Amino acid sequence: MGLVAIATRGSVSPPSRSSSRVILAIDRVDRPLSWIKDLVENTLDAVAGYKLGLPFLVRYGLEGFKEIGELVDDKHLWIIDLKLADIGTVMAKAIAPLLGLGYNAFIAHSFVGFRDALDRLKEALEKHGAELILVVSMSHPGSAEVMDKSTGDILGVVKRAEPYGVVAPATRPGSIALWRKLLDRERISAYIFSPGIGAQGAKPGDAIRAGADYEIVGRMVTESENPRSVVEYINSVHAEISRG
């Protein structure tokens, strides 16, 4: 699935209208919110979207999501990544205050299954036009201990949940290639988001080359002296791959 597919996937709302394939993970919680707002404003026209996670929630709370939410638009992916992994009623209850703030995608674990779990979550998201993104494999060695042995069963969950995207690790390109093949074989129209670029060891472009649609980058950008220039560098690597 290339950039053309990204631009034309008609069923998805809201699509990313950016040509960038970089999702910036806001993973610093040692700065004031104003620093994060500046980071977002300075990179807005260079990235496909942003990802905010559990460390952000614990540190800045619902108020933090509201404040960053002021910058939310329909041209980017605004992903809340709490790695949701509970029964359906609890996941729906947990995210209720976050819905309606403009964030348009939420990450959950496929491992918890569909029935009375992801089905309920998806229902809650759809009411607010938000998308579901499912973790199918992770970037750390521990992913091989249980999760990566369950690929067949996880695929079954993905088929039922029909997510907007799946998360597979840039640190193991073979996992991305496998998931690209499985999604194509099952005619599941889902983007592949790949974390693990930079601090975790993968290089910009590794995941795109293996079949991912977006690379999720955190510390490599956020801990740089000049975040925007790092994003631009990664965009140029991706453009090079597209030109092929």
Added chain:
Amino acid sequence: MGLVAIATRGSVSPPSRSSSRVILAIDRVDRPLSWIKDLVENTLDAVAGYKLGLPFLVRYGLEGFKEIGELVDDKHLWIIDLKLADIGTVMAKAIAPLLGLGYNAFIAHSFVGFRDALDRLKEALEKHGAELILVVSMSHPGSAEVMDKSTGDILGVVKRAEPYGVVAPATRPGSIALWRKLLDRERISAYIFSPGIGAQGAKPGDAIRAGADYEIVGRMVTESENPRSVVEYINSVHAEISRG
């Protein structure tokens, strides 16, 4: 493992000194914090501990944990249940502001594996004398789609992580009995915590009878007109089983 074992499990700190086997899940987020504080104060001498989850975090934030944290003691289990399921660095970063508030146990998912995941989390918890509790099976039907097919691999993670306790569902007593057998066979000294009592369908005592050490009860208590009397009723059911 009975009450005697609970009282003598010497390696665990801090142990629950209560004779109750009820963990009260604070699952209401439609009331002011003062209501929750009253609930805790009114049930303190009748329960083994409390569990606060992701809905609480989103609704009340870190400030909420600090405020309830004023009631924390070393006679009860004070469990933070974010169903942690990420890479080690992210889990450790996320809970950092919550450590040191007195909460003495955190729930994470075993399916994320040990290496660079639960190993790092455990290290972070141990520095603050807090315990790790691992989900091994869940109370909803979706648990059968992936998780319950991975029991052998999940047991491998539990063996490496040596958690204080595991979470297995009261809604499927067979799962509790299986985990009790597996833990005993592998000589893993871990308590079994069982959610799913009440609103999810299991009856008080179902999990204890199947081999659990604690029953986690939420809505059945928190949505009652008289929460304390419901807790006392459940305690009496448990006492009956112990005599039995």
